[in-house]
Amino acid sequence: MERKPVVRVSAPATVPLRILGVDPGTVVLGWGVVESIAGRMRRIASGTLRCTGARADRLAAICDTMRALCAEHRPTALSLEQTFVGNNVQSAFRLGEARGAVMVAASGAGLAVAEYSPAQIKVAVAGSGRASKAQMQLMVARLLEVADALAEDEADALGAAICHAHAGQFAALLASAGIAAFGGTGRGRRGGWRSATALLARR
Numbered sequence: 001m002e003r004k005p006v007v008r009v010s011a012p013a014t015v016p017l018r019i020l021g022v023d024p025g026t027v028v029l030g031w032g033v034v035e036s037i038a039g040r041m042r043r044i045a046s047g048t049l050r051c052t053g054a055r056a057d058r059l060a061a062i063c064d065t066m067r068a069l070c071a072e073h074r075p076t077a078l079s080l081e082q083t084f085v086g087n088n089v090q091s092a093f094r095l096g097e098a099r100g101a102v103m104v105a106a107s108g109a110g111l112a113v114a115e116y117s118p119a120q121i122k123v124a125v126a127g128s129g130r131a132s133k134a135q136m137q138l139m140v141a142r143l144l145e146v147a148d149a150l151a152e153d154e155a156d157a158l159g160a161a162i163c164h165a166h167a168g169q170f171a172a173l174l175a176s177a178g179i180a181a182f183g184g185t186g187r188g189r190r191g192g193w194r195s196a197t198a199l200l201a202r203r
Contacts, residue, residue, distance in 0.1 A: 001109075004111040005028060010054035019162030020111070022066070023153045024083060026051055026058050029065075030153030033073045034144065034161035038117070041165055043144040044073055049116050053083060059101045066105030078106040078113045079164035081156060099159065116163050123165035 023030035032046035049065050051058035069075075080102060083095045106113050119129035120122040127141045137155040140146070143162060150158070 003194060009139075017116040017165065018075045019077050019079065019161040019164050020069060020071065020073065020106075021079045021081075021157040022102050022161065023081050023156035023160065024062075024063075024095055024102055025153065026055065026094045026098045028153050029098065029102075030151065030155070030157035031066075031069060032154060032158035032161055033069070033075060033163060034158060036165035036168070041162060043143060043146055046150070046158055048151050050079060053054070056095070059097055060069060062098055063105050066102050067108060070109035070111065071188050075109075075111060078102070078111045079160040079165060080113060080115050080116045081160045082115050114164050114167070116160060116167075118156075121159045121163045124166045125159045152197050 016035050018033065018035045021032045021034065022167065027050070029049040030046075031043040033042050034041055049062065051061050053061075080099060083092075083099070103113060116124075122129050122131040122136065124137050125131070125143065128135075133140070133152050133155075135152050137152065140155045140158045140162065141150055144158060145157055184196065
């Protein structure tokens with residue numbers, strides 16, 4: 001009789017993961033620092049940056065602010081929201097510039113950079129890729145036990161950090177179960193993801 005392999009799930013890591021989440025923008029930029037340890041998350045700090053002046057001045061302010069946040073809070077990773085802007089090419093260019101300024105600061109601080117789509121962040125926080133801004137604000141506040149009101153961009157940035165924390169936990173479970181996060185095809189790959197999902201559900 002064939003014996004089934006025993007799956008052992010390692011205990012959650014006790015080393016804190018401090019994540020700087022950013023919702024990029026050249027007019028209003030949201031940021032938030034979240035610490036994740038042993039499966040629990042808490043907000044360290046968060047806020048918004050309102051940029052004024054010429055475009056070059058705004059980009060410089062973004063880069064300087066990100067450098068200051070990295071120096072003050074010493075995050076270990078940057079989680080950046082990917083922004084989709086339909087057919088508005090100019091808006092896409094401006095947001096791309098803001099993202100570039102954030103990445104430059106992150107690179108200077110030696111941070112690993114992860115990027116997530118708005119839908120991925122919404123699923124991680126609210127369970128639906130179609131969650132509204134109000135739902136995101138409510139769920140972020142609930143997950144991080146934040147009593148004060150969060151601005152939309154601030155909540156989105158904290159949501160990006162939460163998404164990265166969940167991704168790290170998921171990858172750890174996959175690794176502990178001997179399942180590759182990516183790769184494989186067909187039935188084997190689907191089975192692996194189902195196994196990983198079952199592990200998460202039992203936590």
